Amino acid sequence: MTLEYPHEGETVRAIEDVTLSVPRGAFVVVAGPSGCGKTTLLKSLAGLLLPTRGTVSVGSVPVRGPLKNVGMAFQNPILLPWRKIMDNVLLPLEIVAPHKKRFHRERKAYVSQARELLASVGLEGFGDRHPWQVSGGQHQRASLCRALIHQPELLLLDEPFGALDAFTREELWQVLQGLWLQRRFTVFLVTHDLREAIFLADEVYVMSPRPGRVIYQTPVPLRRPRTLEDTFSAAFTDTYHEIRRRIGEVIAR
Amino acid sequence: MRRRARWAEWVPPIAIFVAAFVVWELVVDVFNIPTFILPGPSAVWAAFLKWRDAILFNAQYTLYTTLVGFAMSVVAGMGLGLAVGYSAIVYRSLYPLLVAFNSVPKVAIVPVLVVWFGIGTIPAVLTAFLISFFPIVVNVATGLATLEPEWQDVLRSLGASKREIFLKIGIPRSLPYFFASLKVAVTLAFVGAVIAETVAGNRGIGYMQISASARFEVPLVYAGLVVLAAMGVALYAVFAIIEKRLTGWAYRGQSLGA
Numbered sequence: 001m002t003l004e005y006p007h008e009g010e011t012v013r014a015i016e017d018v019t020l021s022v023p024r025g026a027f028v029v030v031a032g033p034s035g036c037g038k039t040t041l042l043k044s045l046a047g048l049l050l051p052t053r054g055t056v057s058v059g060s061v062p063v064r065g066p067l068k069n070v071g072m073a074f075q076n077p078i079l080l081p082w083r084k085i086m087d088n089v090l091l092p093l094e095i096v097a098p099h100k101k102r103f104h105r106e107r108k109a110y111v112s113q114a115r116e117l118l119a120s121v122g123l124e125g126f127g128d129r130h131p132w133q134v135s136g137g138q139h140q141r142a143s144l145c146r147a148l149i150h151q152p153e154l155l156l157l158d159e160p161f162g163a164l165d166a167f168t169r170e171e172l173w174q175v176l177q178g179l180w181l182q183r184r185f186t187v188f189l190v191t192h193d194l195r196e197a198i199f200l201a202d203e204v205y206v207m208s209p210r211p212g213r214v215i216y217q218t219p220v221p222l223r224r225p226r227t228l229e230d231t232f233s234a235a236f237t238d239t240y241h242e243i244r245r246r247i248g249e250v251i252a253r
Numbered sequence: 254m255r256r257r258a259r260w261a262e263w264v265p266p267i268a269i270f271v272a273a274f275v276v277w278e279l280v281v282d283v284f285n286i287p288t289f290i291l292p293g294p295s296a297v298w299a300a301f302l303k304w305r306d307a308i309l310f311n312a313q314y315t316l317y318t319t320l321v322g323f324a325m326s327v328v329a330g331m332g333l334g335l336a337v338g339y340s341a342i343v344y345r346s347l348y349p350l351l352v353a354f355n356s357v358p359k360v361a362i363v364p365v366l367v368v369w370f371g372i373g374t375i376p377a378v379l380t381a382f383l384i385s386f387f388p389i390v391v392n393v394a395t396g397l398a399t400l401e402p403e404w405q406d407v408l409r410s411l412g413a414s415k416r417e418i419f420l421k422i423g424i425p426r427s428l429p430y431f432f433a434s435l436k437v438a439v440t441l442a443f444v445g446a447v448i449a450e451t452v453a454g455n456r457g458i459g460y461m462q463i464s465a466s467a468r469f470e471v472p473l474v475y476a477g478l479v480v481l482a483a484m485g486v487a488l489y490a491v492f493a494i495i496e497k498r499l500t501g502w503a504y505r506g507q508s509l510g511a
Binding site for chain 1: 401403404406407408409410411412413417421422425428500502503
C-alpha cells in the first residue's frame with residue numbers, strides 16, 4: 001500500500017509500497033527512525049487513515065473505515081483526566097458493541113474484570129485515583145488496560161513506552177509479554193527502540209525514513225517467555241547489529 | 254507554618270480594603286470636600302442605614318433580573334456553543350453573525366427593547382441576557398474545538414460514532430471552559446441589568462441611583478455603587494466556587510488533595 005496526504009499545497013508520500021502481513025495471534029513490531037511513517041501505517045491499519053493506493057485487510061475483510069474492535073495505546077497515554085483510572089479502563093466497554101448494551105446492568109462484573117486486569121499490570125488498588133495522581137509508568141499501564149479491557153483481537157501500540165525511563169520501560173516489556181502470552185491477541189507495535197522491537201517481536205519489520213518503505217524483515221530467534229537476560233544473548237545482539245547496519249546503510253545513502 | 258500561610262493570604266487584601274476606606278475618609282475630611290461631590294465612607298454608611306429598606310428592595314430586584322437573564326444565556330450559550338463546536342458548517346455560518354452581534358454596545362439596544370416591551374423588567378432581563386451569552390458560546394465552542402485528536406482516535410478505533418465522541422469526551426472536555434465562562438458571564442449579566450435599569454428602568458439599584466442623583470442624594474448614589482460592587486464580587490465568587498467544585502480535575506489536584 002501507499003499513503004499520501006496533502007501538506008501545505010504539496011503531496012507528501014508518507015509510506016510507499018509497503019506490503020506486510022501479520023498472522024493472527026502474532027506479535028509484530030515495526031521499527032524505524034522517526035518520520036518513517038510508522039504511525040501512519042498503524043493508523044491505516046485501524047482504519048483511521050485510508051491508503052491512497054493498495055488495500056488494508058484485517059481478517060481478510062478490507063478496511064474501509066475505522067475498525068470497531070481494536071485496542072489502541074499511544075506514547076502519551078492520554079487518559080481522560082476527569083475519569084478515575086477505573087473509569088478510564090472501562091471506557092471502551094461503554095462504546096464497543098456487545099458490552100455497550102450490558103454495561104449498566106452488568107457493571108459490577110465489568111468492574112471486577114477491570115480490577116483483575118489492573119492487578120495483572122501491577123496497578124492493584126489504583127482504580128480510584130485520578131490520572132494526575134499516578135506516575136507516568138502507571139499511566140501507561142492503565143492505558144494498556146484500557147486498550148485490552150474489551151478483549152480486542154488486534155492491539156495497536158504506537159511507541160507506548162517511548163516516554164518512560166529505561167527501567168520502567170523494560171518492566172513494561174515484560175508486563176506486555178505476559179499479557180500477550182496469556183491472551184494471544186494479535187499485536188502490531190511501532191517503535192524506534194530496536195531493543196524493544198527485538199525483545200517483544202516474533203517478526204521485526206524495519207522501515208526507512210520518508211517515504212517509508214520496508215527495508216528489512218527478520219524473525220526473532222528467541223524462545224518465550226523472554227527475560228531481560230536474553231537481551232545479552234548472542235542471538236539478540238546479532239539481530240540487533242544486523243538491523244542497525246541496515247538502517248545505517250539507508251540513512252548514509 | 255500553615256497558620257502563618259493562611260494569615261499571609263487573608264490579611265493583606267483586607268488591610269488594603271481598610272486602608273482605602275481610611276484614606277477616602279481622610280481625604281474628604283482634610284480637604285473639606287462637600288458631601289454632594291464626594292461623601293466619605295461614614296456618610297455613605299449613614300445613607301445606607303437610612304435607605305436600608307429601599308436599597309434591599311432594589312438590590313433584590315436587580316439580582317432577580319440579572320439571574321433570569323443569566324439563566325437564559327446559560328441555556329442559549331451552552332446550546333449555541335455545543336452546536337458551533339459540533340458542526341463545522343454551523344460554526345462557519347453562525348460565527349460571523351455572533352461576532353457582529355457581540356460588537357454592538359448593548360446600551361444601544363436598550364432603547365429598541367423599550368420600544369418593543371416598554372420600561373421595566375423585560376428590557377433589563379433581555380439586556381442581561383444579550384450581554385452575557387457570548388462568552389459562554391465562545392468558551393464552550395473552544396473547549397470542543399481543542400479536543401485532543403488522540404482521544405478522538407482512541408474512541409474512533411473502538412467504533413464510536415461522532416455523537417458518542419461528543420458525549421464521552423466533547424462535553425466533559427468543554428465543562429471547565431463552560432464553568433470558567435460562567436463567572437465572567439454572570440458579572441456581565443449584572444452589568445447589563447444595571448445598564449438597562451439606568452437607561453430605562455422603574456426599579457433596581459441602577460434606577461435608584463438615577464433618581465437619587467436627580468434629587469441630589471449623593472450619599473445614596475455612592476451607597477448604591479458600594480452595593481453594586483459587593484453584589485458583583487459575590488456573584489463572581491459564587492460561580493468561581495462552583496467552578497472549582499465541579500471541575501476540580503482541570504486544576505490537577507490543587508484543590509483535591511491526593
